[in-house]
Amino acid sequence: MVVIHGVSVTPRFPLPSSSPRPLNNTGFNGNSSLSFFLKKHHLSRKIFAGKQSAEFDSSSQAIAASDKVLVPDNLDDDPSSFSEEPQRFDLEVQTMEKNEAVTTEEQGSVFDPRKVYNDAKVVKERAAKPRTVPPPGDGKKIYEIDPMLRSYSSHLDYRYGQYRRLREEIDKYEGGLEAFSRGYEKLGFSRSDAGITYREWAPGAKAASLIGDFNNWNSNADIMTRNEFGVWEIFLPNNSDGSPAIPHGSRVKIRMDTPSGIKDSIPAWIKFSVQAPGEIPFNGIYYDPPEEEKYVFKHPQPKRPKSLRIYEAHVGMSSTEPMVNTYANFRDDVLPRIKRLGYNAVQIMAIQEHSYYASFGYHVTNFFAPSSRCGTPEELKSLIDRAHELGLVVLMDIVHSHASKNTLDGLNMFDGTDAHYFHSGPRGYHWMWDSRLFNYGSWEVLRYLLSNARWWLEEYKFDGFRFDGVTSMMYTHHGLSVGFTGNYTEYFGLETDVDAVTYLMLVNDLIHGLYPEAITVGEDVSGMPTFCIPVQDGGVGFDYRLHMAIADKWIEILKKRDEDWQMGDIVYTLTNRRWSEKCISYAESHDQALVGDKTIAFWLMDKDMYDFMAVDRPSTPLIDRGIALHKMIRLITMGLGGEGYLNFMGNEFGHPEWIDFPRGEQRLSDGSVIPGNNFSYDKCRRRFDLGDADYLRYHGLQEFDQAMQHIEEKYGFMTSEHQFISRKDEGDRVIIFERGDLVFVFNFHWTSSYFDYRIGCSKPGKYKIVLDSDDPLFGGFGRLDSKAEYFTYDGSYDGRPCSFMVYTPSRTAVVYALANHD
Numbered sequence: 001m002v003v004i005h006g007v008s009v010t011p012r013f014p015l016p017s018s019s020p021r022p023l024n025n026t027g028f029n030g031n032s033s034l035s036f037f038l039k040k041h042h043l044s045r046k047i048f049a050g051k052q053s054a055e056f057d058s059s060s061q062a063i064a065a066s067d068k069v070l071v072p073d074n075l076d077d078d079p080s081s082f083s084e085e086p087q088r089f090d091l092e093v094q095t096m097e098k099n100e101a102v103t104t105e106e107q108g109s110v111f112d113p114r115k116v117y118n119d120a121k122v123v124k125e126r127a128a129k130p131r132t133v134p135p136p137g138d139g140k141k142i143y144e145i146d147p148m149l150r151s152y153s154s155h156l157d158y159r160y161g162q163y164r165r166l167r168e169e170i171d172k173y174e175g176g177l178e179a180f181s182r183g184y185e186k187l188g189f190s191r192s193d194a195g196i197t198y199r200e201w202a203p204g205a206k207a208a209s210l211i212g213d214f215n216n217w218n219s220n221a222d223i224m225t226r227n228e229f230g231v232w233e234i235f236l237p238n239n240s241d242g243s244p245a246i247p248h249g250s251r252v253k254i255r256m257d258t259p260s261g262i263k264d265s266i267p268a269w270i271k272f273s274v275q276a277p278g279e280i281p282f283n284g285i286y287y288d289p290p291e292e293e294k295y296v297f298k299h300p301q302p303k304r305p306k307s308l309r310i311y312e313a314h315v316g317m318s319s320t321e322p323m324v325n326t327y328a329n330f331r332d333d334v335l336p337r338i339k340r341l342g343y344n345a346v347q348i349m350a351i352q353e354h355s356y357y358a359s360f361g362y363h364v365t366n367f368f369a370p371s372s373r374c375g376t377p378e379e380l381k382s383l384i385d386r387a388h389e390l391g392l393v394v395l396m397d398i399v400h401s402h403a404s405k406n407t408l409d410g411l412n413m414f415d416g417t418d419a420h421y422f423h424s425g426p427r428g429y430h431w432m433w434d435s436r437l438f439n440y441g442s443w444e445v446l447r448y449l450l451s452n453a454r455w456w457l458e459e460y461k462f463d464g465f466r467f468d469g470v471t472s473m474m475y476t477h478h479g480l481s482v483g484f485t486g487n488y489t490e491y492f493g494l495e496t497d498v499d500a501v502t503y504l505m506l507v508n509d510l511i512h513g514l515y516p517e518a519i520t521v522g523e524d525v526s527g528m529p530t531f532c533i534p535v536q537d538g539g540v541g542f543d544y545r546l547h548m549a550i551a552d553k554w555i556e557i558l559k560k561r562d563e564d565w566q567m568g569d570i571v572y573t574l575t576n577r578r579w580s581e582k583c584i585s586y587a588e589s590h591d592q593a594l595v596g597d598k599t600i601a602f603w604l605m606d607k608d609m610y611d612f613m614a615v616d617r618p619s620t621p622l623i624d625r626g627i628a629l630h631k632m633i634r635l636i637t638m639g640l641g642g643e644g645y646l647n648f649m650g651n652e653f654g655h656p657e658w659i660d661f662p663r664g665e666q667r668l669s670d671g672s673v674i675p676g677n678n679f680s681y682d683k684c685r686r687r688f689d690l691g692d693a694d695y696l697r698y699h700g701l702q703e704f705d706q707a708m709q710h711i712e713e714k715y716g717f718m719t720s721e722h723q724f725i726s727r728k729d730e731g732d733r734v735i736i737f738e739r740g741d742l743v744f745v746f747n748f749h750w751t752s753s754y755f756d757y758r759i760g761c762s763k764p765g766k767y768k769i770v771l772d773s774d775d776p777l778f779g780g781f782g783r784l785d786s787k788a789e790y791f792t793y794d795g796s797y798d799g800r801p802c803s804f805m806v807y808t809p810s811r812t813a814v815v816y817a818l819a820n821h822d
Helices: 120-128 141-145 147-174 327-341 377-389 443-460 470-474 498-514 548-558 567-575 600-610 621-640 688-692 698-715
Strands: 002-004 007-009 188-191 195-201 207-212 231-237 251-258 261-265 283-285 308-314 345-349 366-370 393-398 464-467 519-522 544-546 583-585 644-648 723-729 734-739 742-747 754-761 766-772 793-797 800-808 812-818
Touching (some): 207 231, 443 498, 548 600, 548 621, 621 698, 621 734, 688 698
Parallel strands (some): 393 464
Antiparallel strands (some): 207 251, 766 812, 793 800
């Protein structure tokens, strides 16, 4: 024990004579000590308050500079086998002289620093399951797919050249993309048999120390050393009894002396963070539960479905009660509902930790940590495992397009500089989102984001991602105030952020190379050509693009009178997508459900939804119209809009009202006031009970959506190569098309029903109704006989070799199939 300025400090390494600038206690002003423990079986959380101890005004002492040890990325069962190829930066490991080596009675051996990264278990797992990312192709196939791209070959070849250059440099300096994407094994906290190593890339910091409950927040107890690449490091050997120096569940932060002053930050690679009661900033949690408390996955991940039917969900607002729901409740209550409704994928929003709940999870503060509002990491794993048991693919809504501007608990100004993880100046700030923008040309930013994507796939067994805000990433104007017309000059010019596009190519390459069954969906409104073409062929590499124009078109149409709806306009928008590049279609998503906007149901039925949705009460013309069109809009979107379909939870039954997160009154700098909602959760939930109640008209909408999903599951029409639109009749307001072996008939006329209406078809035989929006089960009027049979006539009609006659009532959608299909 050493006494420094009256404070007893037990140094973890011999104290040298030199001392860096002391780190004072100006950054941390909390007064509670937090412990976070996982209880076996029920995985509960407990926060214990206690007074913080220790003063921080003493002079700090430095640890002697450590010897450099090259970190192997390709260890086999022999831990002594090192790679001779140098890393991009040398991650130092604390070492000591022979006579100062750490030994314990339990271990009976000298500490081996190489075990910091590779204990026997990790080595064994890696040897049993070798993974590699295939080498780049020539990137030329895009010109065969779309010869018009040849006119922009200089830009596209440059883009692919940048991608190849990065792959080559990663191979040279990091041992390949597979090793490069395991940054979470090197940076942040890593545990070995001998102790805990903590590393942080913070080149702007002048001094750094690790603080937390484990050392009474004493900034002089655990001083970190810096290498020439700006990586700060400390090794904490086990206690004499063999227990780790930092207990599982305790709070940790890094204190840094930076160009902008002394600051305490949550480690950038933290795996869990929580907000203690009564506090505003989050606290980093050292998360390393005992083996017996770690969740063990029991069920294999499902294969990638051919037709992707996505149920978009937010765990926190998934309760019928005004509360923040939990991973456990979502697992037990919502997942079986999703399965029953016929969806085969669940896309979960707001997983990455975000300090501001009302950001919908898009202002991420801790990229490697699951949101603690909903439970523990182990409970999230059990949710995903249960989804896999049900055969559901689990997609994560991942945010790599921007980050929260928070400095206390986020990445912003992490090392005290403006240009650490982000671009400096205006280029690093998104004025509309009020957030920071990553510098995708930075080597360490690439390591961070690529590792982040892999972390969620590897540790939590997610089956893929929906990448948020990709349009903002790909263009320096971020797609703001820009109307994309489809002219190729809009995509391949100086306003394209090639660094960002190259990153997207790298992350898709990584995901599909290491996890062939994984799915990537990109949120792009621009229509960037090559977006959904494999990277080796010269594309960006996504599996699907979100067809965002469809939802905007429906809102535009719903503002018009029925008489002004144009059948050709509807069909054009639904089918306007690039050949061979798959799309996820949707009539509405979470965007349309937010306060300030309206869902389709609310556009159609407005305030009548409050008084006329009970089946034992008279309806109104507005309700009748709304229920009919709600079903038609969703079916034609699925039928023509793409190769996949998405629905935001609750919208399947026309969830009333909007989403309004709990918030207080906000006073702006100009003196104006934005009223709050008294921090109410009343409109931040999903009233699933409305869709389940058979005495409400919401139930019919839910039944129709369920039938629609099951029809797609049976016939697989979304992924069929056969699609033919035989009629777009502006006078009759009728749309007829074939998709796969099915014939879809939509009558959008508000009053006219048509008897003996002839529809063309490609195959002769006997047809039957397989889905009828007018079925009383779906809240319809039952104007069709579900058992009727329809026989074809020979002879061309509407460009088809056969035809049959039907009755098509007003405002109905009917799907026909050959009777012998089964």
